[in-house]
Amino acid sequence: MNEKTPFFRDTWVEIDLDQLIKNLKQIEKHLPSEMKIFAVVKANAYGHGDVQIGRAALQAGAYGLAVAFLDEAISLRKKGIMSPILVLGASRPTDAHIAAQYNISLTVFQKEWLEQAESHLNKEQKLLVHVKCDTGMGRIGVREISDLKEIESFLHHSDRFQFEGLFTHFATADELDQQYYNQQLFKFKEMVAALNEKPPFIHCANSATSLRFDQSEFNAVRYGIGMYGLSPSEEMKSVLPFPLHEVFSLHTRISNVKKVPPGEGVSYGSVYKTEQEEWIGTLQIGYADGWIRKLQGQEVLVEGERVPIVGRICMDQCMIKLKHEVPIGTKATLIGKQGTEYISMDEIAKKLETINYEIPCLISTRIPRVYIQHGEIIEVDNRLI
Numbered sequence: 566m567n568e569k570t571p572f573f574r575d576t577w578v579e580i581d582l583d584q585l586i587k588n589l590k591q592i593e594k595h596l597p598s599e600m601k602i603f604a605v606v607k608a609n610a611y612g613h614g615d616v617q618i619g620r621a622a623l624q625a626g627a628y629g630l631a632v633a634f635l636d637e638a639i640s641l642r643k644k645g646i647m648s649p650i651l652v653l654g655a656s657r658p659t660d661a662h663i664a665a666q667y668n669i670s671l672t673v674f675q676k677e678w679l680e681q682a683e684s685h686l687n688k689e690q691k692l693l694v695h696v697k698c699d700t701g702m703g704r705i706g707v708r709e710i711s712d713l714k715e716i717e718s719f720l721h722h723s724d725r726f727q728f729e730g731l732f733t734h735f736a737t738a739d740e741l742d743q744q745y746y747n748q749q750l751f752k753f754k755e756m757v758a759a760l761n762e763k764p765p766f767i768h769c770a771n772s773a774t775s776l777r778f779d780q781s782e783f784n785a786v787r788y789g790i791g792m793y794g795l796s797p798s799e800e801m802k803s804v805l806p807f808p809l810h811e812v813f814s815l816h817t818r819i820s821n822v823k824k825v826p827p828g829e830g831v832s833y834g835s836v837y838k839t840e841q842e843e844w845i846g847t848l849q850i851g852y853a854d855g856w857i858r859k860l861q862g863q864e865v866l867v868e869g870e871r872v873p874i875v876g877r878i879c880m881d882q883c884m885i886k887l888k889h890e891v892p893i894g895t896k897a898t899l900i901g902k903q904g905t906e907y908i909s910m911d912e913i914a915k916k917l918e919t920i921n922y923e924i925p926c927l928i929s930t931r932i933p934r935v936y937i938q939h940g941e942i943i944e945v946d947n948r949l950i
């Protein structure tokens with residue numbers, strides 16, 4: 566980064582929108598034509614930045630955006646996003662008029678909710694709703710066909726709602742064993758068939774489903790993790806129809822370099838002691854940035870080579886053991902590429918015994934996001950100042 570960029574700590578996330586667009590173009594080509602893509606940008610676009618990712622996804626051909634909560638949807642509207650926005654999670658019936666005011670589609674699954682919401686919508690308002698079916702995820706949704714039919718009839722007889730979509734969500738689409746997936750799919754098709762009239766959107770696919778299973782019976786998908794260039798699971802890597810390109814990378818610059826004699830402690834608790842004379846570098850990133858203490862021992866890239874984090878990770882800083890002296894300001898890459906070396910999101914997820922989804926969500930907004938398009942910086946989002 567040069568001195569013109571509006572952040573003053575040399576630690577940043579790079580969001581490569583060219584990779585995002587590549588990932589989206591590939592899924593568009595892979596899906597049947599006319600398929601509508603809802604780009605899933607919940608949780609600040611999995612930590613990538615919701616409005617920047619949303620804008621780029623819409624430019625790349627996405628039909629609309631999907632988020633988890635009404636607050637996230639309103640935030641996008643306030644930042645100027647005009648496209649369709651679908652809230653995937655539950656909202657309060659007492660907030661129905663707010664969703665209608667912002668032209669945001671809500672997910673519904675209880676008749677009582679609709680009855681209550683109806684009284685909170687005024688005469689000029691029409692709330693767009695997608696009815697969620699719980700076919701085996703066990704989270705939210707209508708489970709019985711009889712309940713679905715009651716909801717359909719209620720929507721049909723009310724002027725306050727527009728029945729825009731019907732959907733479900735799979736619990737195991739990223740696992741190679743397809744039995745439970747098939748069971749859920751069968752149940753969903755039964756529920757679709759039970760409707761008197763089909764709404765404009767029938768959708769069931771997350772990334773794993775979009776990448777693996779034929780969607781020609783449906784007309785929309787909800788595409789999240791694949792857009793960010795990450796595989797929905799480890800086991801799915803062997804069946805991906807095309808390569809995915811990681812969008813998110815994490816970098817810092819070494820702020821201090823020192824020669825430490827043998828037997829000296831490094832960081833809290835002195836749990837790491839130098840064995841010989843060692844070159845120790847200090848990085849301005851710590852657990853308050855989401856670079857959590859469990860990442861002690863994880864490698865980072867310096868001059869294209871792997872070097873380990875030594876000693877405990879502090880709130881704002883951590884130390885690495887260098888191979889030799891390097892100049893202050895040398896770039897260290899914690900997630901991403903340097904030369905031929907690569908630290909993937911999956912490597913960090915493995916170290917933390919979790920899934921790749923969790924990692925970019927974990928990297929806090931204390932770290933500015935730098936947006937790259939056509940190989941150039943187009944925007945810096947620093948939430949601090």
Ligand SMILES: *Cc1c(COP(=O)(O)O)cnc(C)c1O
Pocket residue numbers: 605607653734770771772773787788789790791797
């Ligand atoms: C988060 C979410 C998605 C996106 O899932 P990915 O695996 O990231 O593609 C789709 N549908 C629902 C209901 C979700 O909550």
